[in-house]
Amino acid sequence: MSEIRPNSIERQLMGERPDIDLTRPSAARVYDYYLGGAHNFAADREMARQAIGMWPELPLIMQANRAFLRRAVEYCAAHGVHQFLDLGSGIPTVGNVHEVARNADPTAHVVYVDNDPIAVTYSRTILGDDRQTSAVQEDLRHPDAVLAAVRDLLDLSRPVAVMMVAVLHFVTDEDGPADIVAAYRDAVPSGSHLVISHATHDGQDTQADTHQDLYRQRTATPMTMRSHDQVLRFFDGFDVVEPGVVHLPLWRPASREDVGDHPERFAGLAAVGRKP
Known part of the structure; x- marks a missing residue:
């Protein structure tokens, strides 16, 4: 090494x-x-x-995840959502939520939330004096603390897109991810949306297990890949929009070329739900 x-x-x-x-x-x-x-x-x-x-295809998988994020934000904006709560946001590099949302709706407000202090520091530097976008250091596993921190930044009486993109697989079963998602669901009004992408071992070989082991050994955030049915359960209380829970390239692709010949090789599931 x-x-x-x-x-x-x-x-x-x-x-x-x-x-x-x-x-x-x-x-x-x-x-x-x-x-x-x-x-x-x-x-x-x-x-x-x-x-x-x-796993040489990892960059392609991450790019497919970013493409899903873009399509999901555009979908939410087109369906009356002007506020976005991006949980476990990481660093808002090119093509992240505030850029996509602002292109669709110049009045859109975005709050990024991450527990990594350096990610938040970088985010605040990148965002500068953008008054419609904020970065908050909190842990999505503590919904009460997160909601208290964003209450003055978002109007929780109006629809919000709760974004959990490529983050719930870093929440262990012991932490109760379904209960965490439900807490955010209960805090937002009718018309709000839930956006999730999640690593999966469905259709994968031993590479997925090796990847989980690497995160377990090297980072403070071990990875838990989940099945289609496990991801679907996160949408309890939401109406899952078509095409449902699918592999990343299959969620409302812009063209057939975006899907490719083997979409199952992208080891991630994606879906959007609407709170009735």
Whole structure:
């Protein structure tokens, strides 16, 4: 294993936040690397390269997930949602929620929530003085704390798109992910939407298990892949819109070319639900 040496940004952060261990990869920053972003550190890049070495299609899977996010935000905006609560948002690199939402609706408000302090610091730097977009450091596993933190940033009496994109697989069964989702469902009004993408072992081989093991060993956020039926249960209390819970490229693709010949090779499920 090559030596991990901090770059200038990392050295600056080490001085400002000595409590943060930059030698341990972060799921948010590894994801940023997969998408070609620049907001990641040496430890994140090393882990990502290791993962890609074991599963070469990972960057394509992450890109398919980002494409789903774009289509889901556009769908929500087209169906009367002007507020977006992005939970476990990571770092808002190119093509993230606020950019897509603002293109569809210039008045859209977005709140990013993440428990990674560096992801939040980067987010606030990227967003600058954007008055319609905020970044909050909270843990989505604690809905009461999150909702208290965003209450002055979003109008919870009006429909909200609750975004849980590529994050619930970092919530363990012991943490009760279905109860967590239900708490957010109960906090938003009729007309709100739930957007989920989730890693799955459905249709996969041993690569999926190896990938889970890598996150378990290297990060503070172990991964739990779930089945179609397990993901569907997160939508209790929502009307799941067509085409239901499907592999990432199959959720309302723009063209046949976006689907490809083997959509099941994208080890992620995606769906959108509407609260009646």
